[in-house]
Amino acid sequence: MENGVHLVLGGARSGKSKFAEDLVVAAGGGTYIATGRAWDDEMVERINHHKQRRGSLWATIEEPLDLCAVLSRLDHDSEGPVLVDCLTLWLTNLMINEDNIDQEIDQLCDLLPRLALPVLLVSNEVGFGIVPENAMARAFRDHAGRLHQRIAALASRVTLVVAGIPMAVK
Amino acid sequence: MENGVHLVLGGARSGKSKFAEDLVVAAGGGTYIATGRAWDDEMVERINHHKQRRGSLWATIEEPLDLCAVLSRLDHDSEGPVLVDCLTLWLTNLMINEDNIDQEIDQLCDLLPRLALPVLLVSNEVGFGIVPENAMARAFRDHAGRLHQRIAALASRVTLVVAGIPMAVK
Amino acid sequence: MENGVHLVLGGARSGKSKFAEDLVVAAGGGTYIATGRAWDDEMVERINHHKQRRGSLWATIEEPLDLCAVLSRLDHDSEGPVLVDCLTLWLTNLMINEDNIDQEIDQLCDLLPRLALPVLLVSNEVGFGIVPENAMARAFRDHAGRLHQRIAALASRVTLVVAGIPMAVK
Numbered sequence: 001m002e003n004g005v006h007l008v009l010g011g012a013r014s015g016k017s018k019f020a021e022d023l024v025v026a027a028g029g030g031t032y033i034a035t036g037r038a039w040d041d042e043m044v045e046r047i048n049h050h051k052q053r054r055g056s057l058w059a060t061i062e063e064p065l066d067l068c069a070v071l072s073r074l075d076h077d078s079e080g081p082v083l084v085d086c087l088t089l090w091l092t093n094l095m096i097n098e099d100n101i102d103q104e105i106d107q108l109c110d111l112l113p114r115l116a117l118p119v120l121l122v123s124n125e126v127g128f129g130i131v132p133e134n135a136m137a138r139a140f141r142d143h144a145g146r147l148h149q150r151i152a153a154l155a156s157r158v159t160l161v162v163a164g165i166p167m168a169v170k
Numbered sequence: 171m172e173n174g175v176h177l178v179l180g181g182a183r184s185g186k187s188k189f190a191e192d193l194v195v196a197a198g199g200g201t202y203i204a205t206g207r208a209w210d211d212e213m214v215e216r217i218n219h220h221k222q223r224r225g226s227l228w229a230t231i232e233e234p235l236d237l238c239a240v241l242s243r244l245d246h247d248s249e250g251p252v253l254v255d256c257l258t259l260w261l262t263n264l265m266i267n268e269d270n271i272d273q274e275i276d277q278l279c280d281l282l283p284r285l286a287l288p289v290l291l292v293s294n295e296v297g298f299g300i301v302p303e304n305a306m307a308r309a310f311r312d313h314a315g316r317l318h319q320r321i322a323a324l325a326s327r328v329t330l331v332v333a334g335i336p337m338a339v340k
Numbered sequence: 341m342e343n344g345v346h347l348v349l350g351g352a353r354s355g356k357s358k359f360a361e362d363l364v365v366a367a368g369g370g371t372y373i374a375t376g377r378a379w380d381d382e383m384v385e386r387i388n389h390h391k392q393r394r395g396s397l398w399a400t401i402e403e404p405l406d407l408c409a410v411l412s413r414l415d416h417d418s419e420g421p422v423l424v425d426c427l428t429l430w431l432t433n434l435m436i437n438e439d440n441i442d443q444e445i446d447q448l449c450d451l452l453p454r455l456a457l458p459v460l461l462v463s464n465e466v467g468f469g470i471v472p473e474n475a476m477a478r479a480f481r482d483h484a485g486r487l488h489q490r491i492a493a494l495a496s497r498v499t500l501v502v503a504g505i506p507m508a509v510k
Contacts, residue, residue, distance in 0.1 A: 011297025013315020127351025129299020129469025130477045145353020152503035163322035181467025183485020299469025333492035
């Protein structure tokens with residue numbers, strides 16, 4: 001797997017996580033960073049799926065907020081690729097935690113180009129619908145859009161997954 | 171028209187049905203399967219549009235639920251292409267009918283690769299917005315995403331229609 | 341910059357306006373038509389951003405409704421490219437004003453192919469989400485989809501901006 005950042009965008013149930021996971025498996029495995037919280041049933045299932053394979057293909061880390069600390073440590077300690085699943089839940093956690101989102105995005109975007117590790121970042125594309133009536137949803141959509149633009153600008157690859165099929169964006 | 175399955179995805183009013191219809195017309199006509207119910211005014215208009223041309227280019231069948239039965243029969247009786255418009259309304263009808271969606275999807279995906287007929291399946295891409303607050307809408311979105319992934323995997327072609335223009339996905 | 345119409349579609353915060361603006365700046369500047377009303381804070385910010393650069397790269401015109409009059413006049417008086425930001429707000433204004441949308445769309449689509457000016461039209465792609473529960477939102481989505489299809493058909497270029505990166509549609 002080439003070095004650098006690969007942003008994998010997709011809609012809900014688009015197969016974006018599966019696509020990213022398959023790339024890591026094809027490269028011989030790596031580290032799975034789950035940003036989801038325990039209350040997300042599907043994330044629990046995904047974490048268990050990766051944990052069961054731990055020792056062979058996957059190391060699994062659960063980190064809802066401090067992605068930068070985990071990525072820095074992994075960059076120091078390991079060589080294999082890292083899969084972050086997903087930025088959307090990370091943003092959600094930051095908002096719930098009332099963190100300074102712009103600052104968190106700056107910090108992540110400062111760090112990413114300095115990593116030697118190949119990093120795959122999975123995220124939901126959420127901006128192609130009608131303006132949400134819910135103010136929190138509008139704010140989330142704005143943050144996600146800005147985050148994706150920032151990361152895509154520094155990424156070596158951007159992929160949009162549609163119905164499980166990757167479309168090359170960059 | 172080549173054999174096999176062609177999945178035509180698009181947003182609301184994206185021109186996806188028109189794109190699929192034009193392919194069938196260019197191939198000399200075929201069978202139009204309308205999955206919409208009579209309460210959908212636009213579907214009534216579309217069915218009438220196809221019925222008026224019946225005998226020349228289109229045979230029209232209305233089937234809200236049992237797509238597999240209709241496709242199997244057509245595969246036995248006819249040669250021309252079949253256009254299903256659309257999978258989104260089919261899924262909606264199955265949910266209203268409280269059918270077992272996973273089982274229905276399995277059945278359709280088992281059948282499709284065995285058909286000799288060219289089949290065009292039109293469906294709405296609905297997963298690129300904010301998570302809906304309505305639980306039924308979330309469930310629908312999940313079903314649609316999974317269905318599209320399954321069909322795209324077995325399809326020979328997948329097209330995303332944007333503003334009436336086809337983008338090749340597969 | 342080549343003549344003709346360039347439709348620039350994108351999601352919320354996708355970088356679509358920035359992409360279109362960069363094209364005009366690279367061509368030496370042009371006219372910015374802001375369709376947003378004063379109550380849209382972000383639009384005020386954008387208009388100010390363009391006004392500050394007026395005299396060097398941008399002339400700025402605020403026109404919420406009568407796009408055709410402005411475009412016709414510019415076509416007569418100027419040579420540089422015109423950037424309309426954005427069609428989505430124009431449609432919103434027409435709906436609030438209870439104008440005849442179909443007639444307005446017809447008028448715009450009659451005019452566009454007759455202009456000698458290069459015209460960039462920015463618009464939100466809003467049709468890739470779940471059917472909105474709000475009737476006004478559904479109507480808006482239908483109008484936007486039809487408008488995009490009409491303009492894409494006559495455009496020489498259509499671009500879909502994803503995370504700030506342009507994907508060529510046409």
